[in-house]
């Protein structure tokens with residue numbers, strides 16, 4: 001320490017004269033926030049957290065900066081964050097610009113070869129943006145898709161729908177929509193062990209080399225399950241899962257989610273999101289959380305304070 005520096009002369013040390021600042025409530029509140037975080041830091045050190053950053057949560061550059069800072073902070077306190085990103089709205093905008101029609105079935109984009117190519121291109125650009133934000137926040141990120149080192153082998157998603165007239169199950173062809181069949185976690189561990197943060201684009205490769213468009217929630221859940229992650233965070237553009245009266249549901253089990261789906265409370269993109277959460281917790285992930293990505297530092301508040309945010313999903 002230099003001669004001119006005193007123990008309280010940090011950038012935010014407040015009034016410099018007298019002893020009053022020792023009891024400065026703002027300073028004490030900051031110290032309390034840090035000590036409140038301590039048991040959580042101790043509990044989670046060395047654990048993997050998978051964070052899915054949705055396309056809807058990406059719009060605001062300030063929020064993107066906050067998100068990157070949160071991820072870098074997790075890494076700095078010994079947690080291994082793994083980022084999986086979406087980009088649905090951005091893919092939709094590009095398809096529109098190029099005059100390509102697009103439709104969704106249960107939150108999944110029907111994907112022909114041209115759509116798969118465009119999705120891969122748009123997701124690749126988003127991937128590098130996130131890598132750059134993390135770099136700007138002082139972290140080191142490596143951007144990869146499931147094609148890199150072939151780490152996500154995908155297979156075609158098969159869906160059926162019951163025809164209301166004949167009551168017969170009919171196959172629906174979603175094209176090149178894939179789901180992870182096998183994930184090679186050694187690639188992620190190599191990146192994490194080297195002090196870097198993997199940033200994953202939701203593209204997989206089939207046994208035959210075919211490119212598959214994977215819903216980013218599905219990808220995140222599969223990565224979390226394969227890693228045996230402690231937490232799966234799904235950042236989106238709503239406060240969490242809402243009931244029919246738009247009230248936040250703060251805790252859900254897989255049985256609750258099945259009932260919400262049957263009675264139509266959840267629809268669209270929330271369907272694959274919650275399917276993912278159920279799958280992840282049933283595969284051993286301790287908990288999944290649907291979080292509001294519009295709230296600055298939503299993830300830090302959820303992880304390092306005792307006030308929960310969003311909707312927590314645990315195995316029943």
Ligand SMILES: Nc1ncnc2c1ncn2[C@@H]1O[C@H](COP(=O)(O)OP(=O)(O)O)[C@@H](O)[C@H]1O
Pocket residue numbers: 053054055056057086088089217235236237238240241242243265266267268269270273
């Ligand atoms: N019960 C529900 N509670 C909250 N959101 C819901 C519900 N049912 C459907 N949704 C929709 O799910 C959307 C989130 O999914 P999605 O659009 O795929 O987001 P993201 O791009 O962040 O993954 C919300 O914006 C909302 O429109």
Ligand SMILES: CC(=O)N[C@@H](CCC(=O)OP(=O)(O)O)C(=O)O
Pocket residue numbers: 053054055056085086087088089091107108109111119177178202213214215216217269
């Ligand atoms: C098969 C499928 O639906 N793939 C998604 C992949 C991106 C995604 O999931 O992005 P969000 O998380 O932002 O919605 C798509 O084409 O939109």
